């Protein structure tokens with residue numbers, strides 16, 4: 001914040017940062033904004049804060065509507081099992097339940113009648129040595145984001161998932177896709193990974209950690225202040241290249257969370273060229289499937305794995321065999337990330353690691369803690 005901010009504005013800012021409830025936040029943010037002098041140097045700041053205020057009001061609106069429809073808002077989740085939880089999304093009759101039934105041994109209800117599926121039914125899908133948990137869900141519908149019927153639960157499931165399997169009916173694939181994307185967007189979920197200068201990953205504890213491969217052109221205390229104003233108390237902030245405080249504010253405003261996804265154009269037996277047409281129209285890849293004829297399903301596990309951007313890492317003790325079960329991490333993970341997961345001791349007293357796998361030139365190569373891993377790497381950690 002510019003230096004010419006009067007003390008009452010600073011006090012208002014502090015009240016806003018400390019506010020616990022949404023109405024309080026809105027009130028104090030309003031006070032904060034009106035206490036900042038209208039001055040050319042403050043324009044960016046005021047603009048940013050006004051947009052935050054609009055966001056908070058929108059959030060309050062959404063909460064009120066959810067209460068009014070009695071659907072209880074978000075927070076709905078199913079216990080995760082396996083390497084990743086995948087939520088199947090699609091409009092009524094697209095073939096979600098049929099797909100789950102064909103891919104897994106889950107007992108599902110397939111029906112022509114509307115809304116046959118009312119509760120998420122889980123099934124496990126194997127890929128080599130790991131399994132994905134697939135959740136069948138009730139139909140996605142126009143206005144789901146407002147929270148009516150099971151809309152709130154459905155979107156809350158999607159938000160908590162590691163990935164989405166979008167099932168479209170080949171007879172109206174593009175139309176259904178647009179409906180789904182619209183609801184997801186309104187609910188703060190995006191299917192597109194953005195390349196950004198700054199990424200803010202919220203965490204449950206641990207305060208702020210800043211991981212730079214670039215520079216932020218403001219002080220660490222300023223980063224913390226901007227984050228706290230946005231209600232973020234614990235986060236890992238990653239910075240690439242030179243980033244300004246404005247870049248930080250911008251990335252905070254993009255509150256949409258990214259979900260990896262795989263798109264199936266089902267009932268391709270009825271419209272065989274639907275997948276190609278879909279790809280032309282949307283510039284997105286899709287797999288043509290037929291749950292009825294059991295076609296196109298063999299690759300779904302592999303394609304899901306690839307779209308999730310995860311790695312399987314096998315740890316090994318000195319002189320021992322690699323672990324049978326892999327540790328699942330996000331691509332880009334380093335040896336140090338593995339050390340943290342295995343034992344804090346491995347992280348604190350890390351000396352070196354030996355790697356067997358595609359991230360090294362030869363089996364048993366010695367690497368440091370910042371070595372970036374690849375799928376199927378075997379890691380042996382040596383401590384001091």
Ligand SMILES: Nc1nc2c(ncn2[C@@H]2O[C@H](COP(=O)(O)OP(=O)(O)O)[C@@H](O)[C@H]2O)c(=O)[nH]1
Pocket residue numbers: 090091092093094095096097098099109110111112116117139266267268269270289290291292293
């Ligand atoms: N022709 C054809 N019909 C299908 C296919 N998959 C599902 N269906 C039919 O579409 C209807 C709806 O399927 P269902 O799995 O209940 O859809 P959901 O509402 O998305 O769960 C059922 O009558 C299924 O038999 C398919 O690949 N081809």
Ligand SMILES: [Mg+2]
Pocket residue numbers: 096097098109110111116117136137
């Ligand atoms: Mg169903």
